[in-house]
Every structure is written in structure tokens, then in C-alpha cells.
């Protein structure tokens with residue numbers, strides 16, 4: 001009988017693909033911000049309050065994820081990992097600054113995944129903000145708050161907004177920081 005694969009839960013934004021908000025904010029403001037210039041999770045907070053409504057109204061004028069680059073090594077690594085792990089993609093599709101305007105995010109992320117990572121099973125895409133309800137053996141996420149609960153191996157994917165999380169904070173929750181996909185493969189495929 002085939003050995004049961006471990007369940008690997010992988011986040012989407014800023015773990016598999018680069019920041020959609022950086023792209024959309026730059027388009028909207030006509031700026032050229034780089035990801036390193038942000039420390040705060042919500043990049044759209046840089047948009048002046050009085051223009052937020054306009055920003056979110058224009059968010060889906062074109063598919064926000066179209067042509068958005070993958071994070072370096074994500075595709076090749078997930079392909080390799082899929083031989084050993086049962087991969088589930090888990091992503092929130094509700095924008096914190098605009099929940100009512102989020103419906104199209106579900107289809108946009110779905111399209112992105114089937115186009116860019118065609119070897120993954122679409123039946124294993126989980127679109128929810130309640131990630132703590134999902135059972136798994138391993139989780140990879142750039143958002144520290146998502147790394148809780150009794151999942152055995154928890155990896156914090158290095159990102160602009162989590163650089164200041166201390167080793168102590170990580171240790172307390174049994175979280176290990178990984179700097180890139182290569183490091184994930186080194187740990188999970190050894």
C-alpha cells in the first residue's frame with residue numbers, strides 16, 4: 001500500500017506569488033515602491049484615506065493577479081514537494097480593508113493557481129481566513145498570526161512585514177523562519 005503522504009498547507013500571497021497589493025498600489029498611485037520599503041502588512045494603508053474607496057473600486061478593472069510573478073523557486077519547489085507531500089493551498093480571499101469588494105478575489109486566485117501551478121489539485125484549494133480550522137502536518141505562511149494551533153511543523157516565510165518578529169517569539173510558538181523556497185526544500189525533502 002502506498003504510504004500516506006503528510007499534509008502540507010501552503011499560503012498563497014507573499015509565499016507563492018509576489019504582493020498583489022504592491023502591484024495595484026503602484027498602478028493606482030503611479031509610483032514605483034519596492035516591497036522592501038514596507039514594514040506594515042497592509043500595503044494599501046499607504047493610500048490616503050480619501051482615495052481608498054476609489055482604489056478598491058478600481059481593483060478588479062483588470063484581473064489583479066494576471067502577470068503577477070511567482071516568488072522565486074515556488075513552482076519548482078512545490079513540484080518537488082508534491083511527490084512527498086499532499087499539498088493544499090490555503091488562502092484568505094477577504095481583503096481586510098474592503099471585505100464587501102472581495103468576491104472576485106476567489107476566482108482571480110483560483111485562475112492564477114490553475115494557470116501557474118497546473119500540477120496541483122484544484123480540489124485542494126482552500127479559500128478561507130479561518131486557517132486555524134484546517135488540519136495539517138506542516139504549514140508555510142508569511143503571516144505570523146496564521147501559525148498557531150497544533151500543526152507540528154510551522155514555517156514562517158520571510159517577508160517584508162515579518163522581519164521584526166524575534167527568534168523568541170518564533171520559538172514560543174514552535175515556528176521556524178525560512179528565507180526562501182530552497183531552504184524549505186532543504187528541510188522538508190532531506
Ligand SMILES: [Mg+2]
Pocket residue numbers: 011012013014015141142143
Ligand atoms: Mg501570505
